[in-house]
Amino acid sequence: MSASQFDSLRTKDAIVDLFDHFRDELDQQNDRRERLIKSSRDITNLSKKYIFLLHRIATEDTQDDLQLRAMRAVEQARPKLRDIQNIFASMKPELVGDLYWKHQKSISPGLQEYIEALSFSHYLEYGTLVSFADVQESMSDDDGPYFPLTISDYLLGLSDLTGELMRFAISAISRRGGRTKANEICTFVRRCKADFEGMCPRVRGLSKKQHVTNQSLQKIEDAAYTIAIRSSEYDLPDDILDDIVARCISGYDTRHQNYDRQPERWKDGEEDEDEYF
Amino acid sequence: MDLQDLEFINKALDADVELREKIKDEVSELDKKTRSMVGFLNKIHSTPLEQIPSLVDSVRPNLQDLRTTTAALHALIPLDQFWRWKDMWSNSMRNAVFCATLMEYLTSGTLMSMAGVSGALGIQDGWKDRFALPVEDYLHGLITLVNELSRLAVNAVTLGNYEEPIRISKFVKDLFAGFSMLNLKNDTLRRRYDSLKYDIKKIEEVVYDVSLRKLATAT
Numbered sequence: 001m002s003a004s005q006f007d008s009l010r011t012k013d014a015i016v017d018l019f020d021h022f023r024d025e026l027d028q029q030n031d032r033r034e035r036l037i038k039s040s041r042d043i044t045n046l047s048k049k050y051i052f053l054l055h056r057i058a059t060e061d062t063q064d065d066l067q068l069r070a071m072r073a074v075e076q077a078r079p080k081l082r083d084i085q086n087i088f089a090s091m092k093p094e095l096v097g098d099l100y101w102k103h104q105k106s107i108s109p110g111l112q113e114y115i116e117a118l119s120f121s122h123y124l125e126y127g128t129l130v131s132f133a134d135v136q137e138s139m140s141d142d143d144g145p146y147f148p149l150t151i152s153d154y155l156l157g158l159s160d161l162t163g164e165l166m167r168f169a170i171s172a173i174s175r176r177g178g179r180t181k182a183n184e185i186c187t188f189v190r191r192c193k194a195d196f197e198g199m200c201p202r203v204r205g206l207s208k209k210q211h212v213t214n215q216s217l218q219k220i221e222d223a224a225y226t227i228a229i230r231s232s233e234y235d236l237p238d239d240i241l242d243d244i245v246a247r248c249i250s251g252y253d254t255r256h257q258n259y260d261r262q263p264e265r266w267k268d269g270e271e272d273e274d275e276y277f
Numbered sequence: 278m279d280l281q282d283l284e285f286i287n288k289a290l291d292a293d294v295e296l297r298e299k300i301k302d303e304v305s306e307l308d309k310k311t312r313s314m315v316g317f318l319n320k321i322h323s324t325p326l327e328q329i330p331s332l333v334d335s336v337r338p339n340l341q342d343l344r345t346t347t348a349a350l351h352a353l354i355p356l357d358q359f360w361r362w363k364d365m366w367s368n369s370m371r372n373a374v375f376c377a378t379l380m381e382y383l384t385s386g387t388l389m390s391m392a393g394v395s396g397a398l399g400i401q402d403g404w405k406d407r408f409a410l411p412v413e414d415y416l417h418g419l420i421t422l423v424n425e426l427s428r429l430a431v432n433a434v435t436l437g438n439y440e441e442p443i444r445i446s447k448f449v450k451d452l453f454a455g456f457s458m459l460n461l462k463n464d465t466l467r468r469r470y471d472s473l474k475y476d477i478k479k480i481e482e483v484v485y486d487v488s489l490r491k492l493a494t495a496t
Contacts, residue, residue, distance in 0.1 A: 008387040012451040015388055019455035022412050030462055098406055101360035131282050151289050195278045202290040 029102075032094055036103050039091050040110030043084055047110070047117040050080045051164055054121060059171040066177040070124040081121065084114055088139045092146040100147045108153050115157025120164045127184070129158065129192065152203050159196060159209035162189050166216035170223050179227050186220045193217060297362075299353055304366045307346045311372040314339045318379055322432040326441070333383050340380065343373055344399030351400075351408035359407055367414055373398055374410070374418025379425060386444060388452060391415045413466055416456075420469045423449050427476035430483045439492040442483040449480055 009015050057073035058066070095103065115135055122130035135157075136149040169185040172178040193213050200207040234240075278286075317336045324332050354362060377397045381389035389397070395410045426445045433441035453473060461467040487493045 008381060008385055008393060009390055010387050012454060015451050015455045016458060018390060019458040022416070022455075023459050025412055027460055030460070098357040098359050101358055104361070129278050129282075131279075132286065151286055151293075155286070192278075195283060199286065199290060202294055 032099070033103055033106055036091060036094055036106045039087055040107045043087050043110030044113040046080065046084045046087070047113040050077055050084065050117045051120055053077045053080060054117075054124060055164075055167060055171065058124060058168065059175060064176075066172055066175055066181050074121050074125045077121065081118070084117070085138060088114075088146050089141065095147040104150070108150075108156075111149075111153045112157040112160065115154060116160040116164065119158050119161045120168075123161065123165065123188070124168075127188075129161075129188075152205075155196065155199060155203050156205055156209060158192070159206060159213060162192055162213040162216045165189055166219050169220045173223055173227065179224075182220060182224055182227070186217070186224055189213065189217050189220060296353065296355075297365075300350065300362055300365055303346055303349045303353065304369060307343065307350070307366055307369040307373070310339065310343055310346065311369045311376065314376045315372055318376060321379075321383065321429060323436070325436055326433075326438045329383055333380050336376070336380065340373075340377060340397060347399050347408065351404045354407040357406050359405075359409060363411070367417075370410065370414045371417040371421065374415055375421040375425070378418060378422045382422070382426070382448065386448065388419075388448070394418070416459075416466055417469065419452060419456075420466075420473060423452060423473055423476050427479045430480045434483060434487060434492075439487045440494070442480060442487055443493055446480050446484045449477060453477060 009018060054073045054077055057076055058070045060069060064072075091107070095107075115130075118135060118138060119130045122128070122134070132149065132151070132154050135154055136145055139146050139149065165185050165188065169182040173182045193210070196206060196210055196213070200210055314336055317332075317339065320332055321329060350366065374394050377394045378389045381387065381393070391410065391412065394415060395402075398410065400408060400410055426449060430442040430445045433439075433445075456470055456473065459470075461470055484493075
């Protein structure tokens, strides 16, 4: 059998004609890719703001109980979360069929940031880790998911949660009920770390994030240690201790030396969520 | 993470690992096959013109044989996940495109279209949500073809075939006109496209040499 039975292009015009089609196809692909990258960046941006908002409200300087404040934060910030989910909805037509996997790398940075934001709010509200099904559910309408969620994005997004919890634990520690909260978070982050450990070899990029989780965990543990050692010097009821502690560690809030996640990210001028594998 | 979730995730990850292994096996098969074809086709540089057709014919069964591997890959890839896995075999596919188009050029002196290459590799239209030949890979294969033809222009002359460079020059210029139509983004395809001009220059020099000495009759 001869290969010549298949279409061959004998003239220059035929070749140019073929490449004309290629140009249209490639242009279409590139434009779509650009649009998706832009959406992904918007999502990253909004998710960061959402996380900051949660931190702000949850650690407001009021006399309320921490859990009450956390619930208020989640409630007040809910419209912002909706905004992000609307962007996902708008991406749906660009990601149908095999398009999702074609552009997965372009959208995964924003997606992971969103999962971090969602899991943080979920933790504030329920004190648990948001499940895979819940994340997928949050990006769905009556017709089903906007696009399939991958395990890898889910895990990598969750892995960033530990950093936020570290910030929360340390800012909250000086607030009323903060020491109990810090201990809760400490236990929670330890469990996350243990759960993720076994998945590292099978998820690209997870072991790097696991390293950051370790650092966060250590910071929470160090803070808990400081509290324990200080409180051992006094034999006082909890609320009085709270006041003393507030004075002791007020430095954690204002000096950002404990937030080394940020300098690390900015060092090479690139945000960690914007990596393209 | 509760136990149920943990189990669900572990199962899914295991399934991915298993699938990756299976695909890897097929890809290494594909790689072996295309490499040996490239090896055979390398003989064109030392084969006199009249023996080229029989050389090409002797490689045809190998091209035919690639169909079993493309079919096997098609059977493995889950629905809509072509782009998830395709990086694993892109290089082999580009080599396959190169071989198919080179054979076509040597046979008829024309460019095999993308549909033609897909057909030769046994890739069916109905497979497209699992396995297809993407434009990029076809274009990469064509650039390899031009690289090879610039070598052939030189070696054909050494073997006394003075018309070949002129044929090649015409073919490559038409192809280059096609490439110039594209808006390429900054990626490897763009860099390889940029290098095409050196191949064209080399071919031009050979054409110049043979015409100057009136070795070739065509203009």
